[in-house]
Structures are given as structure tokens and as C-alpha cells.
Amino acid sequence: MMELHDIMHGAGLVFIFLGILTIIVAGIGLFRLPDLYLRASAVGTSAGLGVASIVIGALLMDFSGLNLVKAAVAVIAQLLTSAVGSMAIARSGYLNNSLPAEITHTDDLLKTRRDRATDPEGESST
Template sequence: MTDVFLVLGLAAIFLGIFILLVSAIGLFRFPDLYLRASAVGTSAGLGVACIVVGALMMDFTWMNLLKAFIAVLAQMLASAVGSMAIARSGYQNNSLPADVTWIDDLRMTRRDLHE
């Protein structure tokens, strides 16, 4: 049974590494700040969570389960909030979106454009 958890843990770790690699490629391929922040925020949360869960599967104890739960929860919250804060600050500093973006819902929330 421990061999099964070892293989599943390694698979989860490699899946997390693959997800982070794809997001790193997205940093170079995506055209603007907003797409980059969205891709990295989403994949960083998921990729790191996969790596933590994989490490937990390889060395399971109840204490490690508690640590992994806290680490995954903190990573999911921090990556989502952080990436959206970066995108919002870029928008407030007039970082233009790519030409493929044609809907600008945040424009209606800007006070400096309505005064």
C-alpha cells in the first residue's frame, strides 16, 4: 500500500511541476499584465497545492495532514488575492490591456474618469 501512495505522491508532484511550468510559459506568451496575472495566480495556487498534496502522500502523518491543509488553504487564498491585487493596481496605473480585450467593466468603477 505504501508503494501506491509513493507513486501517487510522485504523480501529484510532477503534475504540480507541470502546471507551474505551463504558467511560466504563459508569462512569456500572454500579451498583457491582466492575462499574465490571471494565469499565474490560478496555476500557482493549483500547482503548489498539487506539490504539497504529493509530498503529504509520500510522508503521511496526522501532523503533516494538518500542515498540508493549512499550506494549501493559505496558498489558494494568497495566490488568488495577490494576482487580482496586482491586476487591479496595474489597471489603476493605466496599464493598457491587449488589443484582444474589448470589454472593460472596470472602466465604470473609476472615479477619476467620472469627475
């Protein structure tokens, strides 16, 4: 009969391999996706979830109360920083006029851009 330690070790390995697979998919996305915005979104989400999955897997393989606290802090920090970082990269690209892929049909941020050229009457020149 399997002990709890063996089950947790096996589950930890599954989480680690899922995390590795997620990061590999994010890496492929860097080369296959057509523009900065899609790449930033895919890598920010996938890398955040991949690293979080690896940390959870490591926690399951060597579980203790202290490791639980460390893993919780690491997972929360990783999920927050990967999302904020990828959005900062996308925003920087947008403000530097990085062109989106042709499959992008709308630009919802165009109406809110403060750096658009305007004429003296306040009408947009675009």
C-alpha cells in the same frame, strides 16, 4: 502485491509532477500572454494549483496526522494568497492605466472608476 505505502508513494510522485508541470505552464504564460491581466490571472491560478499539488504529493509520500494538518493549512493558504495576490497585481496595473491587449473588447470597470476626470456638472469628460 503492492502495499498501500507503495501506492501512496506513486500517487505522491504523480501529484508532484503535475504540480511541476502546472508551474512550468504558468512560467511559459509569463512570456507568451499579451498583457498584465492575462499574465496575472494565469500565474495566480496556475502557481496556486501547482504548489498545492506539490504539497499534496509530498503529504502522500510521507503521510501522518501532523503532516495532514500542515498540508491542509499550506494548501488553503496558498490558494487564498495566490488568488488575492494576482488580483491585487491586476488591480494595481489597471489603476496605473496599464493597457489591456487588443483582444480585450470590454472594460466593465470603466463605469466604476472613481479617479475618472469629471466636469463640474458630474458628466464624464471621456
